Amino acid sequence: xxxxxxxxxxxxxxxxxxxxxxxxxxxxxxxxxxxxxxxxxxxxxxxxxxxxxxxxxxxxxxxxxxxxxxxxxxxxxxxxxxxxxxxxxxxxxxxxxxxxxxxxxxxxxxxxxxxxxxxxxxxxxxxxxxxxxxxxxxxxxxxxxxxxxxxxxxxxxxxxxxxxxxxxxxxxxxxxxxxxxxxxxxxxxxxxxxxxxxxxxxxxxxxxxxxxxxxxxxxxxxxxxxxxxxxxxxxxxxxxxxxxxxxxxxxxxxxxxxxxxxxxxxxxxxxxxxxxxxxxxxxxxxxxxxxxxxxxxxxxxxxxxxxxxxxxxxxxxxxxxxxxxxxxxxxxxxxxxxxxxxxxxxxxxxxxxxx
Amino acid sequence: xxxxxxxxxxxxxxxxxxxxxxxxxxxxxxxxxxxxxxxxxxxxxxxxxxxxxxxxxxxxxxxxxxxxxxxxxxxxxxxxxxxxxxxxxxxxxxxxxxxxxxxxxxxxxxxxxxxxxxxxxxxxxxxxxxxxxxxxxxxxxxxxxxxxxxxxxxxxxxxxxxxxxxxxxxxxxxxxxxxxxxxxxxxxxxxxxxxxxxxxxxxxxxxxxxxxxxxxx
Numbered sequence: 001x002x003x004x005x006x007x008x009x010x011x012x013x014x015x016x017x018x019x020x021x022x023x024x025x026x027x028x029x030x031x032x033x034x035x036x037x038x039x040x041x042x043x044x045x046x047x048x049x050x051x052x053x054x055x056x057x058x059x060x061x062x063x064x065x066x067x068x069x070x071x072x073x074x075x076x077x078x079x080x081x082x083x084x085x086x087x088x089x090x091x092x093x094x095x096x097x098x099x100x101x102x103x104x105x106x107x108x109x110x111x112x113x114x115x116x117x118x119x120x121x122x123x124x125x126x127x128x129x130x131x132x133x134x135x136x137x138x139x140x141x142x143x144x145x146x147x148x149x150x151x152x153x154x155x156x157x158x159x160x161x162x163x164x165x166x167x168x169x170x171x172x173x174x175x176x177x178x179x180x181x182x183x184x185x186x187x188x189x190x191x192x193x194x195x196x197x198x199x200x201x202x203x204x205x206x207x208x209x210x211x212x213x214x215x216x217x218x219x220x221x222x223x224x225x226x227x228x229x230x231x232x233x234x235x236x237x238x239x240x241x242x243x244x245x246x247x248x249x250x251x252x253x254x255x256x257x258x259x260x261x262x263x264x265x266x267x268x269x270x271x272x273x274x275x276x277x278x279x280x281x282x283x284x285x286x287x288x289x290x291x292x293x294x295x296x297x298x299x300x301x302x303x304x305x306x307x308x309x310x311x312x313x314x315x316x317x318x319x320x321x322x323x324x325x326x327x328x329x330x331x332x333x334x335x336x337x338x339x340x341x342x343x344x345x346x347x348x349x350x351x352x353x354x355x
Numbered sequence: 356x357x358x359x360x361x362x363x364x365x366x367x368x369x370x371x372x373x374x375x376x377x378x379x380x381x382x383x384x385x386x387x388x389x390x391x392x393x394x395x396x397x398x399x400x401x402x403x404x405x406x407x408x409x410x411x412x413x414x415x416x417x418x419x420x421x422x423x424x425x426x427x428x429x430x431x432x433x434x435x436x437x438x439x440x441x442x443x444x445x446x447x448x449x450x451x452x453x454x455x456x457x458x459x460x461x462x463x464x465x466x467x468x469x470x471x472x473x474x475x476x477x478x479x480x481x482x483x484x485x486x487x488x489x490x491x492x493x494x495x496x497x498x499x500x501x502x503x504x505x506x507x508x509x510x511x512x513x514x515x516x517x518x519x520x521x522x523x524x525x526x527x528x529x530x531x532x533x534x535x536x537x538x539x540x541x542x543x544x545x546x547x548x549x550x551x552x553x554x555x556x557x558x559x560x561x562x563x564x565x566x567x568x569x570x571x572x
């Protein structure tokens with residue numbers, strides 16, 4: 001369990017023709033065998049690029065990318081061999097022309113498995129994604145969600161040592177997404193498959209993953225992008241504030257200067273129903289918004305997304321949801337103490353990017 | 356014109372044009388696969404030259420190969436002038452840019468994710484190339500058949516490199532030219548209709564292929 005499947009050292013990659021000059025740089029990363037690693041970050045954070053590197057579809061510009069103790073790029077055909085063990089499930093999967101079963105059997109046929117075994121594996125993989133008996137249907141006309149399930153089945157049928165998945169539940173409804181999460185977990189348990197997946201949803205990452213890697217602008221960051229705000233700081237000497245949006249102020253203690261990035265722990269944010277019986281909260285860092293999403297981080301903790309002038313994520317005990325009058329689409333007030341705002345980056349003009 | 360002459364002319368047409376289509380496809384499809392999968396300096400120039408070559412008149416290509424294959428030409432020693440081989444070579448060069456162009460377009464239309472998906476499911480680079488070809492098989496078939504249709508309907512190369520020799524290099528188009536020059540318009544029209552029937556058959560094949568693609572995708 002503790003042996004590393006991947007070992008990354010000073011890994012560096014940039015797209016040669018990228019107008020935005022995006023680059024990915026990771027000092028060190030070990031991916032443990034049999035573990036589930038979530039890559040969490042906003043669009044453009046480098047999640048897909050990292051998955052493509054781990055799938056040996058992109059070649060690192062520098063550093064070392066070890067897979068099962070070897071550097072595949074240093075060996076002739078090493079990347080092609082490594083790709084047989086590390087399968088990538090892309091965000092918008094491509095299905096080859098033909099039937100669902102043809103697609104699921106695709107990798108198995110490349111591996112020249114006996115037809116009887118292929119048939120069995122195809123059936124069991126389709127059963128896992130709840131497409132039993134659909135093998136002979138053509139892939140034309142499948143919905144995005146069904147195509148995603150076929151692609152998941154196609155990857156699972158290979159029983160790979162590593163399954164790399166780029167937002168694997170993005171096209172699925174909530175119930176099926178949960179089912180697929182269980183399937184990914186099961187793959188790890190059943191076949192010892194190491195799973196690396198990307199997601200925007202912090203709740204999904206914390207529900208599913210053993211380890212989480214937060215990425216922002218191609219760099220590892222030590223916090224989630226949730227509740228992460230930045231702006232030019234102003235100060236009165238005792239407290240400082242930034243305005244991520246004009247007129248919307250986040251206040252924190254101390255005298256800060258330059259461009260500040262700060263995060264607020266979701267657990268530090270208190271949620272109250274707007275117009276509830278109790279007096280509205282007063283002081284700095286009070287925001288009004290509407291609950292646009294509710295999830296469970298675990299059995300006891302609810303995660304709510306509140307969209308207003310800014311979008312916040314807050315956690316609170318499931319049993320308090322009702323007592324505080326918090327419901328989906330309901331209007332709420334949020335409050336957090338200035339002391340709970342963590343400044344993670346403070347840059348004066350000309351300084352570099354986030355760590 | 357006797358039936359045997361007619362049958363031979365049809366056979367020569369089908370043989371030389373069919374061979375040209377096969378040879379040109381064997382060369383053109385890998386070129387198109389290379390061009391569609393890579394970006395490099397000078398690619399636009401290569402495509403421009405190919406497009407220009409596509410528009411080359413058949414007599415120009417005929418003249419080029421005539422000068423190469425004639426007794427005093429650099430390849431005169433091969434003794435190929437006025438043979439079916441010379442016709443096949445000339446027609447191959449005629450349709451090569453057409454098959455490259457059509458195949459390039461067909462392969463560019465294959466979703467770029469196809470190759471990547473094949474690679475990540477364990478295909479080698481060569482297997483991934485085959486899979487891209489397989490995904491484009493119907494448009495590629497159109498490219499090959501378009502090349503065949505162009506070869507079978509041309510007259511300049513067949514006349515200059517084949518010489519319209521009875522029972523040897525005379526094909527449908529050179530027969531039409533001969534019959535017309537003799538004032539045998541009826542024979543010319545019959546041969547023309549025959550050529551149209553063959554072209555129609557090629558088109559039916561293409562349509563069948565395309566409707567097969569529609570059913571599958």
